[in-house]
Amino acid sequence: MRLATYNIEWFANLFDKNDTLIADDSWSGRYNVTKVQQIEAIAKVLSAVDADAILIVEAPNTGKSQNTVRALQGFAETFDLRTSQAIMGFPNDTHQELALLYDPEQLSVRHDPKETTNNRAPRFDHEFRIDLDVDATEDVVRFSKPPMELEVKSKSGFEFRLIGAHLKSKAPHGADNRDEAIRISIANRRKQLAQAVWLSRRVKAHVAEGEPVVLLGDLNDGPGLDEFEHLFGRSSVEILLDAGLYDPHAVSANSLRPGSIPSTARFPKPKEGRFLEALLDYVMISEDLRDRQPKWRIWHPFNDTGCWALPELREALLTASDHFPVTLDIDL
Structure with a gap:
């Protein structure tokens, strides 16, 4: 079975208010990419990845007239994808939903x-209380994008929990000066770490009940991404690894001598004339799944030899999003 996560930048911009694809030459949310170009690129990538289930991070919007599930299922029908069904959890107000596209022949x-039963691990649409700054006062934390928690059963009858997440970004959006940027960056990192603790406690609660767990998505965290990462001692990724989850890319990146760090995203830095590469997207599994022949792959257009060897796929990956898919092949 192949499970995947894929953050598709500005996916919502490709649909009108009735969830119909806008396949024209108007600009998409991506720089110098038209809507029809991005639509075709996304379809090529999803077809090539050919996952049994793929978490779509920044999925189309659910709102007054729009519906994430309808949009994704319409997209799958248009391009004859075998992941013909979609499901989502709690909608949010950010126009960046979390949803799963899956093959109903392989999964329910x-x-x-x-x-x-553990009130230290509440549902993701509830509140989480934690003392973030050791001042003996609890802070109340909420998810702007509540993680999606699913019960999944494979065709063979194997059951597991799947949690899709998109953690708080650390970027200081809205800052007018350096002091404000520092303040916002630190506040965002504190909230992100609190969300990671919330996730880790939720994972531990399921594992304690004997439930295998797959946690996947965009954790917006990885080594060397900002100047404040040492301020709190641990990263969000380390908190989740300490909860008993495993992802080989996360482990190698967080080792003392990581060498060449894997990358799942590529962002332009126009003023510097270069691109920033970052490890943000993960597929983590609980320890009881590690004996099921798991194999991870980052579909990076330049670093993965299979993607590099196919120019059409390579270009589609670069056009579709600033993130690249991550897949897990595992015997379920």
Whole structure:
């Protein structure tokens, strides 16, 4: 079975208010890319990845007239993708939903944000209380993009929990000067770490119940991304690894001598005349899944030999998004 995560930049911009694709030559949200170019590139990437289930991060919007599931299923039908069904969890107000496209012949899936007996691990649409700055006062944390928690059963009958997440960005959006940027960056990192603790406690609660867990998505964290990462001692990724989850890219990047760090995203830095490469996207599994022959792959157009060898796929990956898919092949 192949599971995947893919952050598709500005996917919502490709649909009108009725969830119909806008396949024309108007500009998409991506620089110098038209809507029709991005649409075709996304379809090529999803076809090439050919996952049994793929988490779409920054999925189309759910709102007054729009519906994420309808948009994704319409997209899948248009391009004859075998991942013909879509499911989502709690909608949010950011126009960046979390949703799963999946093959109903291989998986049965339902949204199942069940309550836990452990009040230290509340549902993701509830509040989480934690003392973030050791001042003996609890802070109340909420997800702007509540993670999606699913009960999944494979064709063979194997059941597991799938959690799709998009953690808080650390970027100081809205800052007018350096002092304000520093303040916002630190506040954002504190909130992101709190979200990671919330996720880790939720994972531990499921593992304690004997449930295998797959956590995947954009964690907006990785080594060397900003100047404040040492301020709090641990990264979001390290918190989740300490919860008993495993992803080989995360482990290698967080080692003392990581060497060449894997990359799942590529952002232009026009003023510097270069691109910033970052490891942001992960597929983490609980320890009880590590004996099921897991194999990870980052579909990077330049670093993956299979992608590099196919010029059409390479160009599609660069056109579709500033992130690249991450897949896990595993015997379920």
